[in-house]
Amino acid sequence: xxxxxxxxxxxxxxxxxxxxxxxxxxxxxxxxxxxxxxxxxxxxxxxxxxxxxxxxxxxxxxxxxxxxxxxxxxxxxxxxxxxxxxxxxxxxxxxxxxxxxxxxxxxxxxxxxxxxxxxxxxxxxxxxxxxxxxxxxxxxxxxxxxxxxxxxxxxxxxxxxxxxxxxxxxxxxxxxxxxxxxxxxxxxxxxxxxxxxxxxxxxxxxxxxxxxxxxxxxxxxxxxxxxxxxxxxxxxxxxx
Amino acid sequence: xxxxxxxxxxxxxxxxxxxxxxxxxxxxxxxxxxxxxxxxxxxxxxxxxxxxxxxxxxxxxxxxxxxxxxxxxxxxxxxxxxxxxxxxxxxxxxxxxxxxxxxxxxxxxxxxxxxxxxxxxxxxxxxxxxxxxxxxxxxxxxxxxxxxxxxxxxxxxxxxxxxxxxxxxxxxxxxxxxxxxxxxxxxxxxxxxxxxxxxxxxxxxxxxxxxxxxxxxxxxxxxxxxxxxxxxxxxxxxxx
DNA sequence: CGATCGATTGAGCCCTCTCAAGAGAGGTGG
DNA sequence: CCACCTCTCTTGAGAGGGCTCAATCGATCG
Numbered sequence: 001x002x003x004x005x006x007x008x009x010x011x012x013x014x015x016x017x018x019x020x021x022x023x024x025x026x027x028x029x030x031x032x033x034x035x036x037x038x039x040x041x042x043x044x045x046x047x048x049x050x051x052x053x054x055x056x057x058x059x060x061x062x063x064x065x066x067x068x069x070x071x072x073x074x075x076x077x078x079x080x081x082x083x084x085x086x087x088x089x090x091x092x093x094x095x096x097x098x099x100x101x102x103x104x105x106x107x108x109x110x111x112x113x114x115x116x117x118x119x120x121x122x123x124x125x126x127x128x129x130x131x132x133x134x135x136x137x138x139x140x141x142x143x144x145x146x147x148x149x150x151x152x153x154x155x156x157x158x159x160x161x162x163x164x165x166x167x168x169x170x171x172x173x174x175x176x177x178x179x180x181x182x183x184x185x186x187x188x189x190x191x192x193x194x195x196x197x198x199x200x201x202x203x204x205x206x207x208x209x210x211x212x213x214x215x216x217x218x219x220x221x222x223x224x225x226x227x228x229x230x231x232x233x234x235x236x237x238x239x240x
Numbered sequence: 241x242x243x244x245x246x247x248x249x250x251x252x253x254x255x256x257x258x259x260x261x262x263x264x265x266x267x268x269x270x271x272x273x274x275x276x277x278x279x280x281x282x283x284x285x286x287x288x289x290x291x292x293x294x295x296x297x298x299x300x301x302x303x304x305x306x307x308x309x310x311x312x313x314x315x316x317x318x319x320x321x322x323x324x325x326x327x328x329x330x331x332x333x334x335x336x337x338x339x340x341x342x343x344x345x346x347x348x349x350x351x352x353x354x355x356x357x358x359x360x361x362x363x364x365x366x367x368x369x370x371x372x373x374x375x376x377x378x379x380x381x382x383x384x385x386x387x388x389x390x391x392x393x394x395x396x397x398x399x400x401x402x403x404x405x406x407x408x409x410x411x412x413x414x415x416x417x418x419x420x421x422x423x424x425x426x427x428x429x430x431x432x433x434x435x436x437x438x439x440x441x442x443x444x445x446x447x448x449x450x451x452x453x454x455x456x457x458x459x460x461x462x463x464x465x466x467x468x469x470x471x472x473x474x475x476x477x478x479x480x
Numbered sequence: 481c482g483a484t485c486g487a488t489t490g491a492g493c494c495c496t497c498t499c500a501a502g503a504g505a506g507g508t509g510g
Numbered sequence: 511c512c513a514c515c516t517c518t519c520t521t522g523a524g525a526g527g528g529c530t531c532a533a534t535c536g537a538t539c540g
Contacts, residue, residue: 088373142385146311180517434529450487451537
């Protein structure tokens, strides 16, 4: 359990409107914990004993259906809050959280939530904003799944991941954590086979560059064009 | 602007933990407004000037894509809060709200929200719970759209509507507001043609009874069975 | 009683899934 | 350090669920 420097986290949305002193109070109750790549932080259904802020790394939240299929709910980036089941009245975690990279989190016992909220009302309003944005994002996803074809959905998913966790590299923007075709399929409601075919197609057109659990967007702009393509509209053919 | 009897709304989730007096304070700032069937309460993109509690009737929230397709976000039942864009930090409504039946709402100016939340912290925590549940429901929808076939999704949608707004009638449970095949298509990410075919099929099997903007579930249990059907699993054939 | 809006139904196609096989990359243990 | 083994990715062939296009019917409302 390491000490956390308040000035490093003061700018996070969860702590908006907090004085240095208040922030100190809050951080004093948190532990800092490290999770190795591919380890589970919590499991769906487990009782929600802790809530978290991600400091370092990346976390995947996913749900499993009764028949065993997995769906990726979202990827958590550094600075984001997760595991706040308690705050929204759930006694159990609604999804499984897995570190996709070596990750460091701040962890508070869920039992402290009521007291902390009573003491710091800004905690509730800040969390409300966060959950609200997440609701918007999820609605966007529903709209996309309802109205777009798989290729457009995959394009949107990649662009979103790049915006959220992109790292500039020589030939474009690389998604900054290991992500498989299967993961993308589970984000977009399709199969890994279809994703593989689509990415292969894009790679041969020079739009992206792929690898094992690795994707680089070489032409984000052209990918956006593809993502916005209207049903039945022609796409300009490749250059020979 | 009618007077609202506090005792009639005291049990609503938004007001949980309020004293009679506090509730009176809150209600004093609200107006009660009636909207005729098929009238718009607010439009997507409009600035979020008001937030609401539905007292009577039913409201459909829907989003429109750039290319003009509509997606139904949810149906609001009496007692529920809606239009809380302001609370989650949105300056504009993210969806259009339409009264699908003659409806009565309580309306607060959005500008009062910050003051009300400061005075009544329970307002924030109650809204947090509400938005949290909605996030869960939306995630469920994403999971369904990712893993289930259209027939199962439609079955789930009808069962949910019946549970939420069902009225017992002679031959089963009727969905208590006008809903078209098109509406159901927009809830489940399919076309009205496919919904029509599915409902026709069910009607001939005696599972439901249809009509113009009207659906009665005659055998909710068998519909649940259908809704949970596993990929590729056989369904018992009809009786001759 | 006519007009408009919702529902039904057929025909044909295509996007995407399923089934199947195999190749390449990385990690691991002897 | 190399061989093996596992996990990821690729690609083909075929099928089918659901969509598109099109026409008609029926019911509710003014």
